[in-house]
Amino acid sequence: MTDDTLTIREMCDAYSVTPRTLRFYEAKELLFPHREGQKRLFTKRDRARLKLILRGKRFGFSLEEIRQLLDLYHVGDQQLTQLSRTVEIGHERLADMVRQRDELSEAITELQDQLQWGEEAVAAMAKKQKAAE
Numbered sequence: 001m002t003d004d005t006l007t008i009r010e011m012c013d014a015y016s017v018t019p020r021t022l023r024f025y026e027a028k029e030l031l032f033p034h035r036e037g038q039k040r041l042f043t044k045r046d047r048a049r050l051k052l053i054l055r056g057k058r059f060g061f062s063l064e065e066i067r068q069l070l071d072l073y074h075v076g077d078q079q080l081t082q083l084s085r086t087v088e089i090g091h092e093r094l095a096d097m098v099r100q101r102d103e104l105s106e107a108i109t110e111l112q113d114q115l116q117w118g119e120e121a122v123a124a125m126a127k128k129q130k131a132a133e
Contacts, residue, residue: 005034005041015050025053030067060093 008019022040025031030053033040042050049070056066069089072082 004044006047008033008040008042011042011047011050014047015054017050017054022050025050028063028067030063030070059090060097061089065089 006014008022011017011022012019022031022033022042026033026040031042031046031049033042033046035041052070053063053066056069057063061069069082069086072085073079075081
């Protein structure tokens with residue numbers, strides 16, 4: 001191999017992942033490191049794929065969606081299919097995230113209202129109890 005390869009430890013340090021994570025991605029056919037005996041050597045291609053995997057995970061894509069998108073790189077249409085499908089899935093994921101954010105905002109507002117009611121009720125009861133003493 002060349003100087004362009006990284007060991008599993010170097011990959012872990014460079015991308016803040018565990019060896020177990022890299023082996024898992026390899027088992028899921030997302031990464032394809034070269035082998036020298038038991039030693040895994042990761043190429044520039046593996047590093048680029050890992051960056052895309054980590055970004056996809058951050059955006060909430062499933063590993064199967066990520067694998068399918070990565071596999072589209074080899075379709076032979078200068079990545080048109082891959083990019084088109086990525087944009088399509090990205091729009092779907094964005095809509096999900098916006099919906100989740102809206103639901104969370106609504107829940108936060110409701111909890112704030114309930115806490116305010118509770119605090120006022122506690123203050124009124126404490127005031128009443130103090131007056132009774």
